[in-house]
Amino acid sequence: MTKTANIEELQEIARQLRVDCLKMLHKAKSGHTGGPLGIMDIITVLYFSAMNHDPKNPRWEDRDRFILANGHCCPAIYVALSKAGYFPKEELDHLRQIGSPLQGHPKLKVEWGIEMSTGSLGQGMSIGNGISFAARLDKRDFWMYSMHSDGEAQEGMLWEAALTAGHHKLEKRICFMDFNGIQIDGFNKDIKDVSPLEDKFLAFRWAVKTIDGHNIAEILDSIDWAKKTPGKPKMIIAKTILGKGVSIFENLPKYHGVAPSDEELKIALKELGEA
Amino acid sequence: MGQATTTSSDKVATRDAYGKALVEVGQKNPKVVVLDADLSGSTKTIGFSKAFPERFFNMGVSEQDMMGTAAGLALAGKIPFASSFAMFATGRAFEIVRNSIVYPHLPVKICASHAGLTVGEDGASHQTVADIAIMRVLPGMTVIVPADAIETKQVIHAVADFPGPVYVRLSRAAFPVFLGEDYKFQIGKAVEIHEGNDIAIVACGLMVYQALKAAEILEKQGVKASVVNMATVKPLDGEMLAKLAKRTGCILTVEEHSVMGGLGSAVAEYLAEEGDVVVHRHGIMDEFGQSGPADALLKLYKLMPEDIADQALATLKKKSNRKPA
The missing domain is CATH 3.40.50.920 (Rossmann fold)
Known part of the structure; x- marks a missing residue:
């Protein structure tokens, strides 16, 4: 696997991953479409630029780790992990099928780069903290990344974990908040407004930065900022668009949890330059 | 037989035996870490916290966060013992135990004290009589309820070396130490x-x-x-x-x-x-x-x-x- 800091190359990888993701979901006829497309630019930067990891040695103890706390967005990491070389691309054809390691929500399989079982919201931040505590004890220097979501921020446990990371100054923790404003039943400003998230995490003793979650340069810069900001866990609030990259999915709550139809896939692939 | 007696006047709570055994396994195995949710004086993890402060995590009154953190520590190669009252460890944190510990089959040892009615004066809010039931139904979970201090010590040593998740049910009340020194505990053996x-x-x-x-x-x-x-x-x-x-x-x-x-x-x-x-x-x-x-x-x-x-x-x-x- 080659890593790059070239913005155009990363944009192209993100485009390919969106294509892979939609084809996979379409074939499975089941799965979440909107969220994975929304986080694909960040996932691309993590696996193909920022993170220190080795698909040939998935259990390497000093690897950077990534936990997808909003596990329903796993199609994004499945296509990224496959492209990175953790498992053959053909396995994507078995998403959500009996016996496939590519479960509807992530199931721990370190050999395939899936660092933890997630899916029930609110638990991933604590898990990442635990890994960082272990790293601190063992004097290992890796970065512990995790992805969270605005809907997930309605879970109380996330705030318990935020308090823990702030209190213990877990400076190797870098968290992204996928802030697309949308949850299953609608817009979170209508259901239960989680904003302002910046102020909340600052109050919990985190360093906070807000970025455009689709701007590769901003994503790269934010990770650079996070690594250079000592003494605190880092929360990068990424303003994202649910369904990003395909106009017919963008910002529509109904595409949270459904796979693309034949017609939708055709339109999507065309928009992504694949037709 | 010769494995039990009712003539001993020695009374020790299994939570106290747990606290002591925890220090022993901590000495034996540097991978052992302990988490508590602001009840270390009651669950008796306080002994470990003093012996190995760097390996002790007081998570505050946050049982869910404690279980999730324990899962993370286990993922990174540690052997976490997570303690609280049985009510909260299995009740409040149930779904985290289910999804983040037992489903990925992580070697977290949930050692919960104050189980059952013998919590005493604190009353029903703190007396769980359902913890065995809800831990037992989790696929791959091991559930152990030691009878006295002698057995508790052996249980804690055994579970520290056991590769999967375990629930150990402990008690607050001082109770007779009655199993003989020749008593041998083995996981899965009555x-x-x-x-x-x-x-x-x-x-x-x-x-x-x-x-x-x-x-x-x-x-x-x-x-x-x-x-x-x-x-x-x-x-x-x-x-x-x-x-x-x-x-x-x-x-x-x-x-x-x-x-x-x-x-x-x-x-x-x-x-x-x-x-x-x-x-x-x-x-x-x-x-x-x-x-x-x-x-x-x-x-x-x-x-x-x-x-x-x-x-x-x-x-x-x-x-x-x-x-x-």
């Missing part, structure tokens, strides 16, 4: 601590001592009761149960837990598929506990040796009323 062929009393936790005392009462009435310590409620020692069923044809389970879902249920489930035997589950009926001294609560909820002996006689009557096949 131990017959008193022999008898008329009826088998299968118990776990503090009720093992009560059952042993009950067997003495029964003996005076000419009834020979076997007493079996089923410390591992899951996986259940079916071999032992089959043997007891064949030998006595009559089994009474006793637990400081609801009769629904606990040891009694596990035994009844097994024996329902294993042949002709009278089974009665003795424990807490479908009700909550309440405030009061531990011993008064055991009396009120009929968990004293006399109550168990009475129940054994009633169960024996059921057996004799059965027509031979």
Whole structure:
């Protein structure tokens, strides 16, 4: 696997991953479409630029780790992990099928780069903290990344974990908040407004930065900022668009949890330059 | 036998034995880490916190976060012991235990104290009688309820070396230390601590001592009761149960837990598929506990040796009323 800091190359990888993701979901006829497309630019930067990891040695103890706390967005990491070389691309054809390691929500399989079982919201931040505590004890220097979501921020446990990371100054923790404003039943400003998230995490003793979650340069810069900001866990609030990259999915709550139809896939692939 | 006695006057709570054993396993294995949720003085993890402060994590009053953090520590190669009151460790944090510890089969040891009614004065909000039930139904979970301080020490050493998730149920109340020094605990193996062929009393936790005392009462009435310590409620020692069923044809389970879902249920489930035997589950009926001294609560909820002996006689009557096949 080659890593790059070239913005155009990363944009192209993100485009390919969106294509892979939609084809996979379409074939499975089941799965979440909107969220994975929304986080694909960040996932691309993590696996193909920022993170220190080795698909040939998935259990390497000093690897950077990534936990997808909003596990329903796993199609994004499945296509990224496959492209990175953790498992053959053909396995994507078995998403959500009996016996496939590519479960509807992530199931721990370190050999395939899936660092933890997630899916029930609110638990991933604590898990990442635990890994960082272990790293601190063992004097290992890796970065512990995790992805969270605005809907997930309605879970109380996330705030318990935020308090823990702030209190213990877990400076190797870098968290992204996928802030697309949308949850299953609608817009979170209508259901239960989680904003302002910046102020909340600052109050919990985190360093906070807000970025455009689709701007590769901003994503790269934010990770650079996070690594250079000592003494605190880092929360990068990424303003994202649910369904990003395909106009017919963008910002529509109904595409949270459904796979693309034949017609939708055709339109999507065309928009992504694949037709 | 020679594995148990009712003559010792030594009383120790299993939580205290846990606290001591934890320091021992901490000395033996540097991978052992301990988490608590602001109850270290009560769960007795405080000893470990003083011996190994860098390996102790006080998570504050956040049981869910504690379980998630323990999962992360396990993912990174540690052997986490996570402690709180049984009510909160299994109740408040249930879904985190289920999804982040047991589903990925991580070697987190949930050692929860203050289980059952013997919490005492704190009352029903803190007295869980459902923890065995809800831990037992998790696929791949091991559930252990040590009977006294001697067994607790062995249990803690055993689970530290065990590769999967474990729930260990501990008690607040000081209770007799009655298992002999030659007693040997093994995960998944029940131990017959008193022999008898008329009826088998299968118990776990503090009720093992009560059952042993009950067997003495029964003996005076000419009834020979076997007493079996089923410390591992899951996986259940079916071999032992089959043997007891064949030998006595009559089994009474006793637990400081609801009769629904606990040891009694596990035994009844097994024996329902294993042949002709009278089974009665003795424990807490479908009700909550309440405030009061531990011993008064055991009396009120009929968990004293006399109550168990009475129940054994009633169960024996059921057996004799059965027509031979």
